Amino acid sequence: MTDPMLMHPYFGVFILFVFTFLAFNTTLRIQRFISRKLADKKNEKLKLAAYECGPLPIKQQNRISHQFYIMAMLFILFDVEVIFMFPWAIDFKALGMFGFIEMLSFIGFLSIGFIYAWKRGALLWHNIK
Structure with missing residues (x-):
């Protein structure tokens, strides 16, 4: 005797949806782990310097009413x-x-x-x- 749930016409679509969800989350977590391990976390003066020319950026509060x-x-x-x-x-x-x-x-x-x-x-x- 077969399960009526397995005979539903959209059961395959549901399985593909679950598989896609799991694959996306797994890929996202792997990518996040690798990028955090490979990232250069040193703060250099060149990174914080203004690009080309112009005034140094001043940190301002961005308040919009x-x-x-x-x-x-x-x-x-x-x-x-x-x-x-x-x-x-x-x-x-x-x-x-x-x-x-x-x-x-x-x-x-x-x-x-x-x-x-x-x-x-x-x-x-x-x-x-």
Whole structure:
């Protein structure tokens, strides 16, 4: 009697997937081990020197305010929502009163979201020093 699991049409694909996963991980670990053994870990002045010419690099903090990301997400959100108004504006008469009420409700929800973001201070740009 054969196992019904072995008779499944995708059993071979599953075996290949497992084999590929194991082979990839094994290859990755071998490569990592070899590269760490062969790497030259000496710090030389030439490695740390500026390339060709120019000022010496100064290590600076790379701080980007989270406010930038909030502003970008709000811009994309409101931009995409305004794009949804174009098909409505092009075919305004064919949609009739139903389309008009739908667009008024859409603009209402958009306004509520805008007022909420405004009240929460998401549209203010704070200076970080």
